[in-house]
Amino acid sequence: MTQPDSPSTQALLFKLLLLRTLVVTVAVAPAIYVDMQLLDVDASHAGFVLGVVTPIVIGGLALVVPIGAVGALLRHAVEAKASPAERLRRLLRLPGVLTFVEAQAGWFLGGIFFNGAIGLALDRPPRVILVGVAVAMSAGLFSAPIMYMLYEKALAAVTLEAFRRAPHERPAGEGLFLPRQSWFLPAIVVSALLITCITSIATLQLRLEKNLSSLADDLELSGQYRGAARVRARIEPLQRDLTLPVAFLGGFAALGAILTAAWAARRLAQGARAVGASLDALVEGRAAPPQWVSTDELGDLSARTWLLYEQLQELPRALSSSAGHLAKAGTRLTEASDQQNRTLSRQASAIHQARTTAQEIQQMSKLAASRAGSVLQVAERAAAMGKLGEESLAGTEQGLDDIRGLTHGLNQQVVDLGTRAREVGRVSEVVKSLADQSHMLAINAAIEASRAGEQGRGFAVVARQMRELADQSIKATGQVRGLLEGMETATGEAVATADKSSAGVEAALVPLRKSGERLRGLIKLTHESAAAVRQIAEAVAQQHAGVDQLFSAVSEMDELMAATLRQLGTTQEAATAVAQATGQVSELAERYVS
Template identity: 40%
Template sequence: MRPFLISGTLKLRGRLTLYVTLLAVAPLLLSTWVGSNTTQQMMQEQVHEMLRIEAQGLKDLVEASLVERETSVRSWAEDTLLREALLTGSYEQSDAVLSRLQLRYTTFTGLVLFDESGRAVSASTPALKDSFLGQDAAVRDTPWFKAAQQGRFTSETLTEEDPVFGMQVLHLAAPVMESRGGRRLGVLLAAYDWGQIGEVVKTALERARKRKNESFALEVQTASGKVLFDSRGQDARSIRNAVAVEALNGEEIKDVGDGWRFVALSDPEEVYATLHKLRTGTVAAVMGVVALAALAAFLLARGITLPITRLNQAVRRIVQEGDLTQKFDVRTKDEVGELAESFLQMVGNLRETTESLQRGTRVLTDTVAELTRAAEQQESNITRQAAALQETQVTAQEIKQTSMVAAERAGAVLQVASRAEELGQGGALALTESMSGFQTLSEQVDDMAQQISRLNERAQRIGGITQTVKGLADRSNMLALNAAIEAVRSGEHGKGFAIVAKEIRTLANQSIQSTAQVGTLLEDITEAILRTVELSEQGQARMEAGMVQARTSADSIRALSSIVQDNMNAVRQIASAVSQQNAGIEEIFNAMTDLSTMMHDTMVGLQASQRVTEALREVASQMEQVARSYRV
C-alpha cells in the first residue's frame, strides 16, 4: 500500500512509527541494494574472466597440439623411404617406418600410405592395411584425400565415427612428393585420436572441482555450431541459461582448427551460489534492522502521542457531555504542553461565550415572538387587498378583450375598404387603358383600310399590265404563224427560220396561258380585298359603339371610386379611434398587472419574512438548546 493512502487511515502514532521507520530504513535499503548490485556485477565479471581464461587456455593447447601434429605429418610425408617405396613398389621398409612412428606417437591410432589411385600400399599394422582393401574409389572421394592432393588439411570428417578405426579421429593427410620433379606420388594419412582432447582438459576440470564448480564444462565447436568435443560426454544434457564464454581459433596461426570455437560454460545457480547466500544473509540482516527501527520508532511515537491522547480524552468529554467545568494537567514543557495551556484558555473563553449566548437567546426569543405577531397582522391586510385587486384585474381583462375584438373588426373593415379602393382605382385605370387601346385600334383600322384601297388600285394596274402582256403574246403568236407560213414558202432555205418561228409561237402560247392564270388570280385577290374592306367598315362601326359604352362605364366607375374613397376615409377614422381606445385600455391593464405583480412581490416578501421569522425562531431554539448543553 502506498504511504499517502496509509496516512489517511492510520492515527498519529502509526504515521510517526511508519515515517521514522522509513527514514531509518530507506538509506540502509538503498546502500544494501547498491552494494548487492555491485557485488553481483563484480562476481559476474570474475566468473566470466575465469571462463574466458579456461576457454582461451583450451584453445591455445588444442591449437598448439594441432600445429605440432600437422608439422609432424608433413615431415613424415617427406621421408625418403616412403618416397622410394612409392617409386619402387617395395613397401617393407615403409611398413617399418610407419610402425615405428605409431609406437613413438601414441596419440595417433594408425598411419597409412596411399598411392595416387587411393590404394593402401603400406600401413603401421597389417590389419589396418587390410581394412582399406577394395576401397580405392571410396578413399579417393573422401574429403581428407582430396584436401591432401591440394596440399591442405581438413576437419570435415571429425564429427563422425570412422568405420575403419572404430572411433572419432582427425584425419591428417599430407601429399608425398617426388624430391626432384615435385610430382605427387601418393598421400600419407595419420589418424589422430580425437579422444586425446580429454587428456588436455583434465587440468582445467580439476581446477573447477577444487572451486566446487561441478557443472563446469569445456566444448569445442565448429564455425557452424557442431560440437566436436564435450568434456561431459557426447550424451550430456545442455545447461539451461548457462554462463558461457568462448574463444575463437583465428587464422593468425594456420591449422586445421581455424574457425573453431572453444567454449567454457557452467551452471549459473552453482556459479552464483555464493552470491545467493550473501544476498540471503543481507536480506535477513536488513529485516532485523527494520524490525529494530520499527520498535524504536514505535516507542518514540508513543512518548510523543501519549500527552496528546490525554488531551483528546478531555476534549471528547467536553464534546459528548458538554462539561466546561473540568480541569486537566499535562506535565510537559514542549509544544504539547503549550497546546494544553492554549486549550485551557479556549475552554475559559468558551465558558464565557456560552453564558453570553444563553442571555442573548432569551432576548432573541422575545423579539422573534413580536415579529411573528406583526407579520401575521400584515399578512391578513395584504390578503384582503390582493382579493380586491384580483377582482379589478379580472374586470380590466374583460374590457381589454372587448376592445381587442372591436380593434380586430375595425381592422378587418379597413382592409375590405382598402381592397375596394384599390379595385376601384384599378378599374378606372383599366378603363382608361382600354379607351386608349380602342383609339389606337381604330387608327390602325383606318390605316389598314387605306392600305387595302391602295392594294386594290395596284391589283387593277397589274390587271391592265396583264392585258397588255396578253395582247403582245397574241401578236407574237400571229407573227410566228406568219413566219412559219413564209418559211414554208421559202423551202429549204426557210427550215431554220421555221424552227425559230415554232419556238416563238410556243413561247407566245405559254405567255397567253400564264397571263390567263395571273388574271384569274388577280380577280380572286380583288374579290378578297373587297370583302376585307366590308369587314373593316363593319368592325370600325362596332368599335365606335364599344367606345361609347366604355366611356359610359368609365364615368360610372369613377363615381363609384369617389364613393369608396369617402367610405375609406370614414373607416380610417373609426379604426384610428378604436386603436386609441385599445391603447388606453392596454395601459390600464398593464397598470393593473404591474399593481398585481407588486402585490404578489409583497406577498412573497411577507412570506419570506415569515420564513425568516420562523428560521429565527428555530435558530433561537437551537441556540437555547446549545447554550443549555454546557454546564457553566
C-alpha cells in the first residue's frame, strides 16, 4: 500500500500537478483574452498585463499554492492508518475534490487577483471586474470535466489496489465529488454551451456599448447630416472587433467540448473493455476480475462483476474441497470393500464353527437344566431346615430372656432384703442407745440410793436390776448388729452373684442373637438361591429355544453372505466411478481458481 511521503506518493503528486498545470495552461489563454477584452486593455498596457500580472497570478495560484493543497489532499487519501474501505472512499472522492474544490478555488482567486490588479491599474469599473471573475470561473468549470477524468486516470492504479483490499465496498457515487453518468455527461454539454454563451454575450455587450457610446459622442459633436456616414464608419470597426473574439471563443468552446466528449467516450470505452475482458476470461475458464473502478454506473457494473468473481472463486474452492473429501471417501470405500471381503471370508469359516458350538451348547443346556432341578430341591430343603433352626433359636432367646427376668427379680428382692436389714440395724442402734441411757440412769440411781442409806436400799436393788437389764440389752443389741452385718454381707454377695448371673445371661444372648441374625441371613440367601435356580431353569429353557433360532440364523447368514459378495463387486465399481468424477471436478475447479 502507498505510504504518505513515499517515493510512489511523490511520483503520483508530481503527475497530478503536471496534469493540473497542463489543463490550467490550456484553459487560461481564452480566459485571459476575454478578460483583456472586457477590461479594454489596449496595446500600450498589454505588455504590463502579459508580462507582469499574468506570470504572477499563474505562477502563484497555478503552481505554488497547489503543491501544498494537492499534496495534503493526496496524503490524507492514502493515509496508512485508515481502514481499507475508508481509504477506497477517500481515493474515489479525491478527483472530485481536486477538480471542484481545489481547482475552482484557484480559478476564483486567480480571477479576483488578475481582474482586480488590472482594474485598479487601469481604473476600470467594479462590474467589469466582477464579469472578469465570472469569466475565470466559467473557464474553470469548462475545464473541470476533462480535469476530473485526467485525475481519475492518474489515480486509477492506486484506487484499483485499494479496491482489491476492500472488494465488498460498493464505490457508488453520490454528490458532486462522486459523479454518475446520468448527470455527468449532460453537465459537460450544458456547461460548454452555457460558458460559451456567457463569454460571448459579455464580450459582445461590452464591445457594443463601447462602440455605440463612441458613436453617440461623434453625432453630438458633428451634426445630423453627417451622422449616417459616421454610423456606417463605426459599424465596420465593430464588425472587425467582434469577428475575432467570436471566432476565437466559438472555436475554443467547440474544441473543448469535442475534447471533453472524446475523453469521456474514451473513458467509457476503457471501462467497458475492462469489464468485457473480464467476462471473456470467464468464458475461457480463467479468473480475471475487471481492472476498473469508478463511482458511475460503469463502476457499479465493474464492482458487481468483481463480486461475481469473488463468489466464483469461492465456488471452485468449495468444489475442489468437496472433490478432495469425495476422493478420500472413495479411497476409504475401496479399503472398506477390501476389508469387508476379507471379513466375509473369515465369516464363512466362523459359521461352521458356530453350528458345532451351538450343538455343544444344546447338550450343555440340557445338563444344566437337570443340575438346576437338583440344586433347586437342595435349596428348598435347606430353606425348610433353616426355618426350623430359626424357630428353635427364637425359643432359646425367649428362655434366656425369661431367665434374665427372674435373675433381675431375685436381685431386686435381695436388694430389698439388704435395705430392710439396714433399717433393722438402725433400730438396734436406737435400742442400744436406750440401753446405754438406762445403764447410766441405773448407775445414777445406785449412787443416789447409797446416799440415801437404809431408806434407799430397796431403790438400789431396783437400780441394780435395771443396770443388769440394760447390760443384757446392750449385749443383745451387739448380737443383733453382728447378725445384721452378716446378713448385709450375704446380701451383697447375693447381689453380686445375681449381677454376674444377669451379665452371663446377657453375654450368652449376644452370640445367640448374632447366630440368629446369621441364620436368618443364611435362610434369606437360601431363598434367593432358590429363586436364582428357578431363573436359571427358565434361562436354560429359553436357551434351548435360542439354540434352535441359532441354527436358522446360520442358514440365513450363509445366503446373505453370497448376496453381500455380489454387492461388494458393485460397490467397488461405484468407488472407481467416484474417483473418475472427482478427478474431473478437481480439474474443472482448478481452471477457475486464480
